[in-house]
Amino acid sequence: MNLQVRSPKYDREVIEVPVKASQLSTQFNGTIVSAKGDEYPVRDNIIDLLPVEKSYSMAQSTNHWKLTASVYEDLWRKRSLSLLTGEEFPIKKEQELLVKWMKPEPGKWYLDVGCSTALYARTLKKEEPDSHQVAVDFSQVMLEEARLKAEAERTDLYLIRADGRDLPFFAGSFDGLSMGGTLNELTDELKVLYECRRVLKSSGTLFMMHLVKAASWYGRLFQDSAEWGGLQFWSVDESNELFSRAGFKVEEQFTKGIVCFTKLRPS
Numbered sequence: 001m002n003l004q005v006r007s008p009k010y011d012r013e014v015i016e017v018p019v020k021a022s023q024l025s026t027q028f029n030g031t032i033v034s035a036k037g038d039e040y041p042v043r044d045n046i047i048d049l050l051p052v053e054k055s056y057s058m059a060q061s062t063n064h065w066k067l068t069a070s071v072y073e074d075l076w077r078k079r080s081l082s083l084l085t086g087e088e089f090p091i092k093k094e095q096e097l098l099v100k101w102m103k104p105e106p107g108k109w110y111l112d113v114g115c116s117t118a119l120y121a122r123t124l125k126k127e128e129p130d131s132h133q134v135a136v137d138f139s140q141v142m143l144e145e146a147r148l149k150a151e152a153e154r155t156d157l158y159l160i161r162a163d164g165r166d167l168p169f170f171a172g173s174f175d176g177l178s179m180g181g182t183l184n185e186l187t188d189e190l191k192v193l194y195e196c197r198r199v200l201k202s203s204g205t206l207f208m209m210h211l212v213k214a215a216s217w218y219g220r221l222f223q224d225s226a227e228w229g230g231l232q233f234w235s236v237d238e239s240n241e242l243f244s245r246a247g248f249k250v251e252e253q254f255t256k257g258i259v260c261f262t263k264l265r266p267s
């Protein structure tokens with residue numbers, strides 16, 4: 001089944017995305033077009049639905065640098081949870097939790113929001129090769145890195161450049177959504193969560209990994225300076241209030257250090 005996206009210009013218009021855009025072993029270039037004639041480029045399989053550049057916070061800007069994208073997963077992401085939880089927390093453990101809570105199924109559709117190198121989408125596709133995985137980020141260089149990693153692993157995904165504040169999908173398009181570490185970077189977190197709720201089926205699951213306020217004074221000091229750069233931190237209660245306002249209820253949740261894992265369902 002083809003991926004259908006919502007035209008960024010005419011929000012009732014469907015745009016069909018050919019399956020070959022997701023087949024990363026073959027380079028695909030071209031355009032996709034709505035019935036009204038608005039066209040969007042596909043370059044090297046990356047579908048660009050964000051023709052107009054947005055403004056970015058300092059923390060977000062670093063994700064648009066080629067150097068950040070090239071070292072992000074191998075130097076930071078693989079070690080980050082051990083550093084942030086204060087215990088040995090290999091990436092495999094996080095991937096196992098993702099799979100356990102998301103339970104990807106054949107023929108179902110999953111979206112990784114603010115995907116960077118699409119770690120979550122790649123993990124779910126490897127777990128269930130007959131599921132359909134879509135990964136969205138507004139950073140072109142992160143999507144290029146996601147493409148390289150997915151192709152190297154022979155994992156097919158749809159890679160879309162789009163803004164989480166205005167997801168280019170119709171209501172109820174996805175069976176599952178995941179967001180790893182992105183919540184803290186968002187400039188309009190409630191809008192993005194509303195969008196997540198809109199595109200998720202009422203039977204769906206949202207896997208959320210985010211950072212909460214540190215308990216120690218030195219942790220808070222560090223987070224205060226990170227807030228200058230555009231990151232945000234909430235307590236667990238404040239985070240849950242945010243999820244609830246966006247139409248989600250917490251089904252499972254635990255924190256380790258400042259890392260919070262939450263399984264959310266539409267309320």
Ligand SMILES: C[S@@+](CC[C@H](N)C(=O)[O-])C[C@H]1O[C@@H](n2cnc3c(N)ncnc32)[C@H](O)[C@@H]1O
Nearest residue numbers: 063114115116137138139142163164180181182
């Ligand atoms: C902390 S990284 C996420 C990492 C990834 N989810 C993972 O688990 O490794 C945050 C990513 O979200 C993206 N991002 C931030 N705000 C966004 C927005 N409004 N729309 C789309 N992507 C966004 C950034 O470009 C960056 O790649």
